[in-house]
Structures are given as C-alpha cells and as structure tokens.
Amino acid sequence: MTIASAGSTRPASATVPFRGVPFLIKDVGGHERGRLHRERQPAVPGMIGIGDSNLDQLLRASGVNVLGRSNAPGIFDRRHRPENALYGNTSTPWRQGYSAGGSTGGGAAAVASGMVPIAHGSDIGGSIRIPASWCGGVGLKPSRGRVSFGPALDGGGCRPRHELRADAGRCATWRPMLDCLAIPQPGDPFVIHGRRSLSAFVGKPAPRLRIAWSAKPLMDGPVDPEVAAAVAATARLLAEMGHDVSEDSLPFDGEEANRQMLSLWFFGFDRRLEEIAARLGHHRAAHAGAGDAQDLRVLKRLRSPRLPGGARLHEQACAGRMRRVLRAP
C-alpha cells in the first residue's frame, strides 16, 4: 500500500484493508462527534463530542468496525493503570485481580483475550508498552507526530499519541494499520516526510542490526531478577541470529529524563481542565459517592508544595483549574 497525500484520510490504495474488523478506541482522545465523554471521572457528568478527531476519520477510512471505547485511568490520574471510580479496574486476562497495566489497559486486555484483533492506544510515557507487557501482547509506539493528533488539543493533545497494539499471533495486523493512520492532516504541527510503508517489508529478511541491550535500572528500584535474566537471554538469541549485540547502558540520567517526562505529561493538561470547566459552566456535577472523595484526594495531592521542582510547577498550575472544576475549597 502506498501512502496517501497529506490532508486525505483515505489510503492511496482503493482497498479498505480493515473493512468490518472489530476495533476499540481508547477512551482518551480520538473523540467522535456525538459521543458522550466522561473522562472516566465521576466529577465529569459528560460532554458530547462536537466534532471528529483526525484519528477517528482515519480509522473510519480504514474500514474498522468500532465496537466501543476501552478503559483507561481517570483524566486527573497520573498513574499508568486502567482504574477509575466510574468504570472500575481492568485485570490482565491471565489472572483476575492483577492489573492489566496502563494506561491503555482496556485495549490491551481486550486484544490479549481475543475480543478484538487490534485496538487503539496512546502513549505519553509507556501507556502502550506497559499494558502490552502485563497482558502479553505487542505494543507499537510510532515516532512523535507520525499519527495526527488534531485538530483540537482536546482531541489528543500535543503528545505522541495514537499508537497500536495487537496480540502476538496477529502482530502483522498493525503494519497495514499504521499505513492507514500515518497520513498527515491539516493543522499538524509538524510532518515526518518520507515514511516507508511497513507492508513493503513484510516477508523480507532483516538486515544485520546493531543492538545495545541493558537490564540495569535507570532509576531507583531493582529489576526483577527473572526479568533481567530474560533480557540477557534474548540478547544471546539475537547474537546467535547474527546481529551485532553488545551490553550497554542508556546514556542519560533517568531521574532527569523523568523530570522532562513530567513536562510532556502535563503539556496542555491545564487547558484540558479549563475546557472541561468551561463546558460544565464551572459547576461541579451533583454526584455523590466514593468518586467525589477520590477526586478530592487527587486534588489534595496536586496542591502539595512538597513535590519536586518540575512536577510542582506543573501540578500546581493544574490545581487551580481542578479546584474550579471540582468546586473544592
């Protein structure tokens, strides 16, 4: 399949490669006109999408049959787990009660359990790859900006979003799907030119690769010895396959990278909260129950002056907006 010209949502090929294929969209971004969005948070009574995101249009052009939305954390949650007071927790399909990981845990669990062959996800700090790990699937995060995240900030934010996942037995499915989605759209802040179709590489032998591997932690906290041993075993296997494999370490400070990560994470977060507040008229919904107490606990934590520098600046900036959204003291 060749790549369509910028602005078109149609692949250049006349075929619709995913016609009728059941599909799930993560309940974060990818907004659809007329669909109710509650941001998985009891304090948000519901907003109706006023337009389709570029992703939604691209997915429709691919032919997928969108069955619904998959679970994710609440909008005020920085945790990477598909757990919220509105829809509950999502388990890995391998053992009930153990987290599916996240934030795209709903989509990962659905793919791993065979509900759908492929699902949408988004990845700001590992939200595709973490649940792929804990559910046993394949998770692909393309380059930043490869898939359009417009047209509105609320439709996906200026973040490296919209990636794909598929279970191990059907990993070929995301190759043509990326060809369908990696089409530049009007308003994209930048465009990556010259992408080669993944489908063109299917069935061809891989060249000899230079592969560095590491099982050393970037931050505090030991790596599970069994996990580290599996990484080393994979490295040995790759060397036996003829690749140039060497043990190395990532050339940066993990703590500093995490601080930069916080900037990515909170980019536009305050605007999203402002938008929610504006749509709600700054009135807190008349909800009662555990969800309200949960929201207030999050707010209390965000207001803490004891967070480290970068996080404090971002999170305190958000706290004022959250106060207005939640009408908290």
Next chain:
Amino acid sequence: MTCGCRRRPRWWRSRTALYNQGRADISAEEFLPFSDRPVQFCFPYNVAGQPAISLPLAWHSSGLADRRSAGARGRPRSMC
C-alpha cells in the same frame, strides 16, 4: 533493548481499592516513585520522540506475561 517493566503486575488490595486514587495513605513524595519507577524503561523514548515497540518474549514464573522493549534511533525515512 531493555526490560519492559522492572517487575510483574501486582495484585489489587481489594476490588474497590484503586492503585492510586483510592490510597489516601500515599504522600506527595511517595507518589512519583510509586508512579514512575516501575515504568522507567518506557518514558525515555517519549522524551526523545523515537519509535518503540514492546514484544512478548518471555513468561514470568508467576504465570504472568513479561516482555522486552526495543527502541529505534529516529531516521528521516524511519518505518515507524
């Protein structure tokens, strides 16, 4: 190529106790390690904007999934 996560999935304390938001006992200082340490192998690729993929190449003795994570250097004609 690195680990995907440094540990396997954990058990919820109860059906209604959410990992994060339901825990009133966790402080601001504890929050960041609690949140980001387990996923320390993932976010560098987000900071750099590089493509990355996770692959299920092993099973933990606990019977739960485990995987490897790989990233690629960004190139003008990158596939992903």
